[in-house]
Amino acid sequence: MENETSTGHVTRKTVLKAALAAGMAAPVALMGVPALARTMGGSEGDLALTPTCDDGDDPTIPQMEGPYFKPNSPLRSSMPDGPGTRLTVSGYVFGRSCLPISGVLLDFWQADNNGAYDNTGFKFRGHQFTGADGSYKLTAIVPGLYPGRTRHIHVKVQAPGRPILTTQLYFPNEPRNNTDTIYDPRLLMNVRDGSGGREAAFDFVLDVKQNPSPTPTPTSTATSNPPGGTWAAGTAYTAGARVTYGGVGYVCLQAHTAIAGWEPPNVPALWRVG
Structure with missing residues (x-):
């Protein structure tokens, strides 16, 4: 697989992202073009990219949860919980046919600037949901290092009515990437210096079957009418x-x-x- 930024060709995901940003449908002729899940610069040498999003390809790989996950994190996309280099992570969640999925739960947790996890409260912990265009955005800090691990961010990703994907995101050009036994280059974010901090991008590809169509319409497996219950959409x-x-x-x-x-x-x- 090649990174589109190095080869110059236009990928299907690039077209889809542009269409989503402009509120337009993607051209039918480009729906069959293979897409890369990472589109910014900053790859780590010739290491493999996160999985492509063309039909039938592998979804984003899972990784271990680790010992520091806590349920019931606060609903928020910004975690200004301590000092450090500001980090913004953004991207989309796609299904197997490279169509965005709305209402996907993303639960993030990470270490603070000193490499410590808050196990008594919810500092640097939070969950959010993708928008109608399948997008998400997290504001936090670059996590610190602790013994035995390279720099990373934990996340659980769950499409409506689907199993949970638990995985980790990594930073390119980290010295400890070569010695961390858990690290996997397919989970590298694209990271660059931005205004007031660092900007990262990563697109998740979930194992959700979809029917490709000219318009990248978010999918949902649930209905608004609960089967014999009091729960109701819009409440x-x-x-x-x-x-x-x-x-x-x-x-x-x-x-x-x-x-x-x-x-x-x-x-x-x-x-x-x-």
Whole structure:
């Protein structure tokens, strides 16, 4: 696989991103062009890129959760929880046919500037959902180093009604990349210096089957009518609210307005059985 920034050819994902940004449909003639999940500069030599998004290719690979994950992180996309070099990570979540997926849960956690994880609170922990165009954006800091590991960010990614992908994101040109036994170059972000900090990009490809169409329409596997429950799309729920869905009771963990695809079984960051 080659990086489009080094070869100069236009990939399908580039066309899709441009169309999404402009609110237009992607040209039909370019829907069959192979796409790279990383489109910015800053690759690490000739190492393999994160998986392409053309039909039938492998999705983003999973990695171990590690010992520091905590459930029920706050709903937020900005984590200004301590000093360090400002970092913005952005990208899209795509399915197997390179179409964006809306309402995807992304739960991030990372070390602080000193390489320590907050295990008593929720510093440098937070979850968010992709927008209608499948995009996400995280603002944090460049995580510090701790013994035995290279620099990395943890994340869980879950499309509505689909299994959770747990993985880690890495930084290029880190000396410890060569000695970290968990590190995988397919999970490298593209990172560059930006205004007031560093900017990174990574697009997730989930194992979600899709039917390609001229318009990159976000997909959803859920309906707005709960099967025999009190949960309803469009309802503003507060923390502690109780609903039923499919004969099971749930307690709301985070205040939010429900939409189709966020039914209680699908988003454990918002609901727990109880």
